[in-house]
Amino acid sequence: MKSPARVLLAGVAVVATVGALAGCNAGGGDESSGKVELRVATFPPGADAAAYEAFAAQEKQFEEENPDIDIIGVEYEWEGPTFAVQLAGGSLPDVFTVPFTDAKTLLENGQLMDVTAEMDELGYTDSFNPIILDAVTGADGKLYGFPRQAYANALSYNRELFEAAGLDPDSPPETWAEVQEYAKQITDATGKAGYSQMAINNTGGWQLTVGTVARGGRTQIDNEDGSAESTIDNPATKGVLEFLHALKWEDGSFGSKVDLDWGMINQEFAAGNIGMYTTGSDIYTALVRDFGLDPDVYGMTVIPLEGDEPGTLGGGDIAVMSPTIDDETKAAGVKWIDWYYMQKLLNEDAAVLDAQTLNESGQAVGTPVLPVLSRELYEESLIWIQDFINVPLEQMAPFRERIWDQTPVGEAKKKTQEVYALLDTVVQTVLTDENADIDALLKQAQTDAQALLDS
Known part of the structure; x- marks a missing residue:
């Protein structure tokens, strides 16, 4: 295997509602058919019909190869504030995904299935970037999930609104000052929000941290002994x-909606109500599939960097299973994860089949992500599927051409989601109170975050 390249290790606070697409048991064999019923995560509620058509085709392909397993799709979307309740209540699918940031907490709580032997048997444990693999490695040295995707945060923008404001959509802003300038031009010309940012359900803290890192700051220092120091109060x-x-x-260019989370800001952007916002580089797939975005209006570039030691906060997620499922369901789950998530990263035939199936159903193929394996293998895989890539890569060129020059930064490892929730309040206060005392807010947030870290 080629040597791993640098990849991003972080996580992202997005969303967790779960609803079964079909009635099913909590896992295990179906006595009437002799098959193992496996409940697997599919898409967020609201995904378009074509997405389910593609999934149905892939489900059929898998079941033809594994006639003893019956796949049952379950609508799923991770949401920080409610995920723990869903997990404790046993309402999650047998196979689901979680962001890297949540993995360590789940490991500490014993809420993920040990898959060390299975991953070793599949033979690709050593293929992962060691930093990525750390996200699923417990204190006992065992592995508790399969890293499946990584990405960088990026600046998404609406090319149509750029043109309406007299801006060149092929020359997006390169500094935060230009972002502010462009945002005002968009609002003045169109009445739309020139720039917007997430603010609730842990996403406000997440994107505040993205902006901090891009300006050379850090919100937390993780120590080797497992302790951590809050450094939120920084320039x-x-x-x-x-x-x-x-x-x-x-400037009046932010817009009136100050209570957006991941799903809501995507909906507003897809509807043409936002000129620019920051989020993961993989967002194009969800924007088209779940929110009805017109591909022609989409543009993406790297996040502006400034200050000393700036970087790009990354994200990613892992495919996992609950330790409460039985051995038969676990074995079926490993087969599904390997087939549905992993082989398309490793094997040309699997990559081509996946890309062809998605393409034929009108689903996005080729959305920019970052590799969980090596950059070399990732770029080779793009050659494998080049005949099926259907995303507007030229409209993402400012990101694709420059992201490798930016320094990847992983998210803090301790109390990540809890600190994000705390920072949501800071962001909301600034957006709702014109006289907000930013210095006082940061001082209090650092004190409160340290209390969380010390607890």
Whole structure:
């Protein structure tokens, strides 16, 4: 296997609602058919019909190869504030995904299935970037999940709104000052929000951290002994909040909606109501599949960097199973994860079959991500599937051509989601109170975050 390249290790606070697409047992054999029923995560509620057509085709392909397994799709979308309740209540699918940031907490709580032997038997344990593999490695050295995807945060923008404001959509902003300038031009010309940002359900803290890292700051220092120091109160974080304050209260280019999370901001962007926002580079797939985005209006570039030691906060997720499922269901789950998630990263035939199936159903193929294996293998896989790539790569060129020059930064490892939730309040205060005392907010947030880290 080729040597691993640098990849991003982080996570992302997005969303967790779960609803079965078909009635089924909590896992195990179906006595009437002699098959193992396996409940697997599919898409968020609201995904288009074509997505399910593609999934149905893939389900059929898998079941033809594994006639003893009956796949049952379950609607699924991870959401930080409610995920723990879903997991504790046993309402999650047998196979689901979680962001890297949630994995360590789940490991500490004993809520993930040990898959060390299975991954070793499949023969690709050593193929993963060691930093990525750390996200699923417990204190006992065992592996508790399959890293399946990584990505960088990026700046998404609406090319149509750029043109309406007299801006060149092929020359997106390269500095935060330009982002602010472009945002005001868009609002002045169209009445739409020139720039918007997530603010609730842990996503406000997530994107505040993205902006901090891009400006050379860090919100937490993780120590080797497992302790952590909160460093929220720093000039870079203050710079992000001052930027948001200026957009909202000075320029009027932020827009009226200040209570957006991952799903809501995607919906607003797809509807043409937002000029620019930051989120993961893999967002194009969800925008088209789940929110009805017109591909012609989409543009993506790298996040502007400034200050000393700036970086790009990354994201990613892992495919996992609950330790409460039985051995038969676990074995079926491993087969599904290997077939549905992993082989298309490793094997040309599997990659081509996956890309062809998605393409024929009108699903996005070729959305920019970052490799969980090696950059070399990732770029080779793009050659394998080049005949089926259907995303507007030229509209993503500013990102694709520059992302490898940016320094990847992983998210903090301790109390990540809890700290994000705390920072949501800071972002909301700045966006709802013109006289918000940013210095006082940061000082209090750092104190509160340290208390969380010390608890």
